[in-house]
Amino acid sequence: MSRAQEIFEELQSLDPQNPGLWPLYARIGAAVLLALVLIGAGYYFLVKPQNEQRVREQATEKRLRGEFETKQRKVANLDAYREQLAEMERSFGAMLRQLPSRTEVANLLNDISQTRVASSLEEELFRPIGEVPKDFYAELPNQIIVLGTYHQMGEFVSGIAALPRIVTIEDVEIRPVAATGGRARNGAPSSSQGPLRMTAVATTYRYLDDEEIAAQEAANRPQRKGRR
Numbered sequence: 001m002s003r004a005q006e007i008f009e010e011l012q013s014l015d016p017q018n019p020g021l022w023p024l025y026a027r028i029g030a031a032v033l034l035a036l037v038l039i040g041a042g043y044y045f046l047v048k049p050q051n052e053q054r055v056r057e058q059a060t061e062k063r064l065r066g067e068f069e070t071k072q073r074k075v076a077n078l079d080a081y082r083e084q085l086a087e088m089e090r091s092f093g094a095m096l097r098q099l100p101s102r103t104e105v106a107n108l109l110n111d112i113s114q115t116r117v118a119s120s121l122e123e124e125l126f127r128p129i130g131e132v133p134k135d136f137y138a139e140l141p142n143q144i145i146v147l148g149t150y151h152q153m154g155e156f157v158s159g160i161a162a163l164p165r166i167v168t169i170e171d172v173e174i175r176p177v178a179a180t181g182g183r184a185r186n187g188a189p190s191s192s193q194g195p196l197r198m199t200a201v202a203t204t205y206r207y208l209d210d211e212e213i214a215a216q217e218a219a220n221r222p223q224r225k226g227r228r
Contacts, residue, residue, distance in 0.1 A: 108167070115163070170201045175197055
């Protein structure tokens with residue numbers, strides 16, 4: 001019988017209830033096997049969960065660090081944002097001051113007429129078209145027809161642009177008084193000599209007071225509910 005067979009038979013004959021009688025190699029092998037089992041169980045039940053928890057904590061730390069850096073940049077730029085907001089409010093206020101109130105519209109229309117007189121233009125028509133309310137302001141378009149030279153009309157438009165209040169000139173059409181044909185290229189007459197007729201829409205603006213804004217919001221509220 002070989003040595004291997006003898007060892008195998010000895011292992012089969014071992015009494016698990018009395019390991020003290022086992023041969024030395026059997027006790028050492030059993031101790032090593034038990035140590036490996038304990039190490040494997042300890043890793044699976046203790047080390048592995050801790051390692052997974054560490055990975056999760058590292059991911060959380062990375063996310064929180066990114067959020068912190070983002071908020072830190074925002075805080076660092078907060079003063080600049082406040083300055084920009086203040087500048088926007090100042091610009092908005094300056095633009096709003098350029099819009100006349102309801103009581104100042106008549107004076108603005110008079111300024112337009114005075115600008116026409118200063119430009120030596122003859123007025124053929126000045127007719128308000130009708131107020132168009134917007135969010136916080138209202139448009140007041142006025143159809144105008146004036147007669148004069150091309151130079152006088154350019155002076156009139158420049159004078160309108162120089163007014164302290166906002167006035168826009170749109171839908172401009174210039175034609176010779178005696179002509180029935182169309183305009184020349186680029187909307188300008190073919191000659192600056194002779195009387196010309198300019199038809200345009202001069203739009204002024206005014207801001208709505210609190211009562212008008214409230215009334216406008218109340219009027220729009222049923223329409224919004226109906227759309228839903």
